[in-house]
Amino acid sequence: MKYRKLGDSGLRVSEIALGSWLTYGTATERDTAIACIDRAYELGINFFDTANAYNQGAAETVVGEALRKYPRSSYVLATKVYFPMGDGPNDRGLSRKHIVEQCEASLRRLGVEYIDLYQCHRFDDTVPLEETLRALDDLVAQGKILYAGVSEWSAAQIARAKGIEEKRNLHPIISNQPIYNMLVRYIEKDVIPTCEQFGVGQVVFSPLAQGILTGKYKPGASIPQDSRAANDQTNYWIRSYLRDDVLTCVQKLEGIAKELGFTLSQLAIAWVLRQPNVSSAIIGASRVQQVEENVKALDVVLTDEVLERVEAVLKEIDGFVPIW
Ligand SMILES: NC(=O)c1ccc[n+]([C@@H]2O[C@H](COP(=O)([O-])OP(=O)(O)OC[C@H]3O[C@@H](n4cnc5c(N)ncnc54)[C@H](OP(=O)(O)O)[C@@H]3O)[C@@H](O)[C@H]2O)c1
Numbered sequence: 001m002k003y004r005k006l007g008d009s010g011l012r013v014s015e016i017a018l019g020s021w022l023t024y025g026t027a028t029e030r031d032t033a034i035a036c037i038d039r040a041y042e043l044g045i046n047f048f049d050t051a052n053a054y055n056q057g058a059a060e061t062v063v064g065e066a067l068r069k070y071p072r073s074s075y076v077l078a079t080k081v082y083f084p085m086g087d088g089p090n091d092r093g094l095s096r097k098h099i100v101e102q103c104e105a106s107l108r109r110l111g112v113e114y115i116d117l118y119q120c121h122r123f124d125d126t127v128p129l130e131e132t133l134r135a136l137d138d139l140v141a142q143g144k145i146l147y148a149g150v151s152e153w154s155a156a157q158i159a160r161a162k163g164i165e166e167k168r169n170l171h172p173i174i175s176n177q178p179i180y181n182m183l184v185r186y187i188e189k190d191v192i193p194t195c196e197q198f199g200v201g202q203v204v205f206s207p208l209a210q211g212i213l214t215g216k217y218k219p220g221a222s223i224p225q226d227s228r229a230a231n232d233q234t235n236y237w238i239r240s241y242l243r244d245d246v247l248t249c250v251q252k253l254e255g256i257a258k259e260l261g262f263t264l265s266q267l268a269i270a271w272v273l274r275q276p277n278v279s280s281a282i283i284g285a286s287r288v289q290q291v292e293e294n295v296k297a298l299d300v301v302l303t304d305e306v307l308e309r310v311e312a313v314l315k316e317i318d319g320f321v322p323i324w
Contacts, residue, residue: 001044002298004279008199009147009174011116013076015273016295017047017282019205022234024050024066025058028286037066039288043295047076049177049203049282050110051121052102053083057109064110072112078203079106080151080177082121094124096135103144118145119177123157130164137170149175149203155190162198173200175279179324180204180272181213182253182314183246192277201279204272206324208283208294210238212246213268215254219247228286240322252313262300265290269297271310 003012018040024033037048050063060079067075081102084092092098106115118139120132136148150158150173161173176195178187180202187202195202208214211228223229229238250264257267272281285291 001046001295003046005201006117006147006203006279007174007195007201009172009201011076011147011174013047013203013280014045015280015298016045016269017049017078017203017280018045018291019049019282019284020059020063021051021054021205021284022228023059023284023286024062025055025060027228027231027234030062032287033062034066035288036285036291037063039291040285040295041067041070041075043291045291045295046074047078047203047280047282049078049205051080051083051119052085052106052109053080053121056085057105060106060109064112068111076116077110077112078117078119078149079110079115080119080121081106082124082151094120094127094132094135096131099132099135100139103139107144114143115145117147117149117175119149119151119175120153121151123150123153129160130168133161133164133170133173134168136173140171147171147174149173149177151177152179155194158191158194158198158200175201175203177203177205177282179206180278180281181207181209182268182271182310183209183212183241183317183320184322184324192275196277202275202277203280203282204278205282206284207269207272207281208265209241209268209322210284212238212241212250213253213264215250215264217242217247217250219244219251226286237323243320246317246320249313249317252316253310256306256309256313260300260306262296263293265294266297266300267310269294270300270302271307273297274302274307
């Protein structure tokens with residue numbers, strides 16, 4: 001495994017992280033979830049991502065259970081707050097009340113004394129940004145979280161937060177967690193340049209476009225059983241990728257990967273990690289073999305020639321925007 005610093009902070013995270021959205025606590029049964037987390041840990045993954053909202057706390061419960069047997073200092077545990085956790089008016093968002101209450105609830109479900117990285121799952125424009133940032137700063141001061149991050153914030157939102165932090169001398173936001181893969185690249189334009197300026201690292205999600213960039217979905221073919229797209233509980237977001245033009249392009253990418261002696265999932269993960277501002281790529285895995293295959297992405301060497309060939313293929317579906 002290789003490790004990178006998370007933005008300008010002193011925290012070192014594995015280049016590949018393991019997430020739990022739609023898998024652990026949802027579609028993947030408990031024993032398999034724990035086996036995936038154990039294998040990831042054995043392979044040197046030290047960075048595990050979850051969220052309070054992933055199946056209303058069920059993902060945090062399984063992730064916490066799996067990691068409990070390891071020394072607390074040996075892994076970096078990330079979770080999030082923002083999406084609704086109840087029907088009440090204060091059961092969502094980034095108010096001080098909801099952040100503090102959900103931090104306590106996440107600590108209980110995870111069974112830990114502190115969260116390494118506590119992330120604002122989205123931006124909340126109904127709450128003063130200073131209220132949110134001060135709540136996070138207080139949690140750091142109390143030792144309940146060690147670092148704060150955000151997820152899917154725009155460049156302008158991150159820049160505003162940085163302005164307030166500096167003025168009020170608050171603990172900094174060290175990371176942003178956006179979608180980033182060969183098919184969704186909006187962060188390249190503004191988010192990455194702004195984050196480079198402010199020392200914020202990207203922890204990118206869905207590097208395999210939820211499994212599309214493994215090549216298992218073929219144009220004109222039926223959806224493989226036991227896949228995310230085949231399960232009505234988990235296929236809402238992946239469906240927008242299932243277009244013949246996109247899948248034809250994916251097959252060409254798979255051809256490039258095979259010529260290099262790798263699988264497409266390995267090429268796709270290496271491709272997001274080519275960006276120095278990306279600290280880690282968060283994969284999902286519904287089977288132990290997927291963890292094993294995906295970790296080998298770190299052996300891929302991307303030459304300029306390979307990158308140009310990938311660009312040429314991606315140009316064919318320029319303008320494609322899936323739901324996420
Ligand atoms: N911040 C946010 O808003 C946000 C949003 C989404 C995700 N996330 C985070 O990012 C993590 C990863 O997201 P993701 O699950 O979409 O990532 P992904 O790595 O793009 O997709 C993971 C899925 O692809 C399939 N897969 C993975 N490796 C494979 C392989 N080698 N061969 C065949 N199939 C393979 C598996 O699904 P099947 O086997 O079921 O087909 C797996 O669950 C989440 O768990 C979560 O922690 C964050």
